[in-house]
Amino acid sequence: MYAATTQAESTALRTLLRSLGQIVLQGNAVTGACVLAALLVCDLRLACAALIGTVAANVSAVLAGYDEHETRAGLHGFNGALAALAAFTFIADDATAAATAILAATATAWMLHPWRRLLRRFRLGLYSSPCLIVTWAWLPLVRLAAHPDAQNGVGAASYLEAIHGVLAGVAQTTFASGTVSGLFIIAGIATSSRRHAFWALSGAALASGGHLLMGATPSSLDAGLRGFNGALTALAVADCGAGVTVAAVALSVLLQQAFGYFGWTFMTAPFVISAWCGHGFECLKIGHRMRSRLTEK
Template sequence: MHAAANEAQSAALRTLLRSLGQIVLQANAFTGACLLAAWLLYDPRLACAALMGAVAANVSAVLADYCEDDTRAGLHGFNGALAGLAAFNFIADNATAGAVAILAATCTAWLLAPWSRWLRARGLGIFSSPCLIVTWLWLPLVTVNATSANVTPAHALSAAQAGSGLLAGFAQTGFASEALPGLLVLIGIAAASCRHALRALIGAGFASAAHLLLGATIASFDAGLLGFNGVLTALALADCGLVTMLGGVALSSVLQAAAAYFGWPVMTAPFVLATWSVQWLTQRLALGVAAVEPAQLRDTTRRATTPVPATRES
């Protein structure tokens, strides 16, 4: 009996940690533990927010009788964790942020089933879209203290500054910052897949360079604000080929730059929209190829079976 209770507790802990790991698209408990360590190092308030949101979302998924395997993989909890992080990021008062975090995380869980069915019917992934929808619903009701980055003249980045800025982009996938938390996140991704970690580094570097070319500030790069959507897009498209992945990262960078120009709090929306666009385009191309091949086959068969007219001898 005692062993069964210990096993149940261990399974629940792994589910919780996988929910955190799914924030960077890795169904891996060690990845989740690395993210948790990154939040504890940067700001323990964020660690509490992520745990609170993940627990609320997973409990709601169990009550809604969602697929148990998906819950164990962390698919039902990570949007709740992100919703909790968003609440504590935008709301200064801890009590208000905690209440909003629990409610928002619960809403992401209840939204998950109908929204994911609608997206799957169109061949699209759900990613962090439930968190974005729920956060945008309550965000206009609170006063957000915008922290604008100081405008720093563009200059050549040192190797240390470039490395620090890239790692900070990994930390920003979970609303944190700084190089050491970002390094922990990168280690967590590499533990699940070295290939995905390498693609994420490429995505962070490509996105950061694109933003700097588009006029972003060095301060934003140092804070990791230029690379995090590139990291997530590269992870989502890691298995689609390098050119396709870079195209998605470029599109996410353009979308993020446009949103920054208008001052919209888009969070991970550029990553979601860019990935959806690539998925949609890939499907259209695949359908086009599938439609052309049978037509070519029919034409070849018709030519092969058409009798050759007999010629009259003179």
């Protein structure tokens, strides 16, 4: 009896950590532990939010009768974690943020299957799109604090400042911030795949550099706000080849600039759209190759 209970608790813990790892597209419990460590280093409030969202989404997935193996792989919990992180990021009052986080995380879980069926018709992946849809649904209903405009102009960033900006961009993939949090997340990704860790850093660096060339301020680079979509995009399309990955990261930069120009809350939308485009291009390329081989035969 005790052994069965211990095994169940161990399984639940691994499921929770894998869900956190899936935020950076790694179904690995050690990666998830590093993501949690990154959030703890940054802000205990964010760490609690991620746990609340993950648990709410996973419980909802179990109640909905979703595939148990997918739940254990973390595929049903990470959007809940992201939705909860968004709630605690945009809502200052803890009680309101907690209530919104639980409801939003639950909603991401319940919408997974119908939304995934729709996306599969177009051969597109879920990524963080459920979190985006749910967050955009409640975001207009709350009053967001006004953020002061950053000063204009881009100074010459030092080597250390550039490293900080890239790592901060990686940290922002989980709504965390700072160099230490970024290092934890990179370490977690490297535990699962050193190749993916390389692309996460490269994506953040390419995106940050692209935004600087387009007139972004050093302060936004320091906060990691310019690199996280590039990091996630590179992680998502790394298997499509270097050319497609770089092009997809560039697209994420352009999309983020466009979203910012119109004043829209973009979060991870540039990443999701760019990843869709990257995989869509890869599917077209594969289809063209197959048709060419059939024609040759």
